[in-house]
Amino acid sequence: MNGNLSSDDFILFQKYIEEQCGISIRDDKAYLIESRLSKFLVKFSLESFEELYQMLSQQKNKALAEDVIDALTTNETLWFREKTPWEFMTETLLERYIQEIRQGKRFRVRIWSAACSTGQEPYSIAMCIDTYLERHGIKDITLGHFEILATDISSTVLQMAKRGKYDSISMARGLDPSYRDRYFRQEGRTWALDEKIKNAVQFVQFNLQKSFSNFGKFDLVFCRYVAIYFSESFKKEIFKKISFSLVQDGILILGNSEVFFDYKEDYDVKQYKNTVFYRVRGGKG
Numbered sequence: 001m002n003g004n005l006s007s008d009d010f011i012l013f014q015k016y017i018e019e020q021c022g023i024s025i026r027d028d029k030a031y032l033i034e035s036r037l038s039k040f041l042v043k044f045s046l047e048s049f050e051e052l053y054q055m056l057s058q059q060k061n062k063a064l065a066e067d068v069i070d071a072l073t074t075n076e077t078l079w080f081r082e083k084t085p086w087e088f089m090t091e092t093l094l095e096r097y098i099q100e101i102r103q104g105k106r107f108r109v110r111i112w113s114a115a116c117s118t119g120q121e122p123y124s125i126a127m128c129i130d131t132y133l134e135r136h137g138i139k140d141i142t143l144g145h146f147e148i149l150a151t152d153i154s155s156t157v158l159q160m161a162k163r164g165k166y167d168s169i170s171m172a173r174g175l176d177p178s179y180r181d182r183y184f185r186q187e188g189r190t191w192a193l194d195e196k197i198k199n200a201v202q203f204v205q206f207n208l209q210k211s212f213s214n215f216g217k218f219d220l221v222f223c224r225y226v227a228i229y230f231s232e233s234f235k236k237e238i239f240k241k242i243s244f245s246l247v248q249d250g251i252l253i254l255g256n257s258e259v260f261f262d263y264k265e266d267y268d269v270k271q272y273k274n275t276v277f278y279r280v281r282g283g284k285g
């Protein structure tokens with residue numbers, strides 16, 4: 001077996017991955033392909049990366065294609081990732097949404113976690129809302145007024161997210177013990193999420209390269225730490241598509257350390273503490 005990735009192989013895989021999921025692997029990151037995909041050479045007793053590419057390009061083996069994308073995506077996530085988006089939600093957005101429901105301006109609030117990985121982001125959204133309602137003694141509005149859609153390209157992470165069970169290492173990453181005690185039950189080595197929070201989130205497998213039109217309009221979109229892996233042109237395309245998926249004044253939140261320069265046609269950029277957020281311009285679509 002020749003487990004080395006030649007420059008020709010690299011170009012084939014680089015193109016394949018960008019076509020399949022938009023992830024752009026720079027030339028100096030060729031080692032990622034070699035290190036993350038060499039297990040498939042062993043698994044299928046293949047002689048070279050070229051043979052693996054041939055298997056993939058025959059398009060018969062959907063499971064292999066998914067496994068390859070899984071191996072190359074970064075699923076790093078944590079609970080309540082960065083403090084300020086959650087402060088933005090609790091200190092401004094939720095109050096506004098609740099008032100608007102009470103005034104009959106809206107029936108519900110729709111939120112999309114567009115690259116949800118193993119579920120920490122959408123479940124943090126649900127816990128954040130539930131805790132807010134409880135802390136403010138709000139009884140007329142419930143978690144049921146908030147529809148949370150969570151999508152990801154990877155079926156593996158979605159399966160884990162839907163289970164709602166986390167090991168101690170994941171639990172320790174960003175989750176305040178007060179949330180843990182309130183929303184999780186310890187079952188041996190794992191922690192099981194409360195059914196109320198689990199049921200508040202709908203998970204759907206979805207590739208951001210596809211059209212968003214079937215999802216309808218959202219008030220708030222979290223598209224955090226996924227576009228950093230995409231080319232500038234794909235990033236621009238996604239944020240444009242999101243602008244059409246937002247209601248008037250709808251908001252897009254990226255990761256605090258993500259920068260998106262090409263927003264002016266579609267968004268006004270605002271800041272709340274360290275969180276830069278993008279408010280869609282006018283009513284689109």
Ligand SMILES: C[S@@+](CC[C@H](N)C(=O)[O-])C[C@H]1O[C@@H](n2cnc3c(N)ncnc32)[C@H](O)[C@@H]1O
Binds near residue numbers: 020074208
């Ligand atoms: C680093 S995680 C970010 C998770 C979460 N948003 C956060 O900030 O903690 C990136 C996720 O994007 C997903 N992803 C990558 N390419 C995608 C695509 N084309 N469509 C949908 N999801 C994608 C990966 O599977 C991965 O779970």
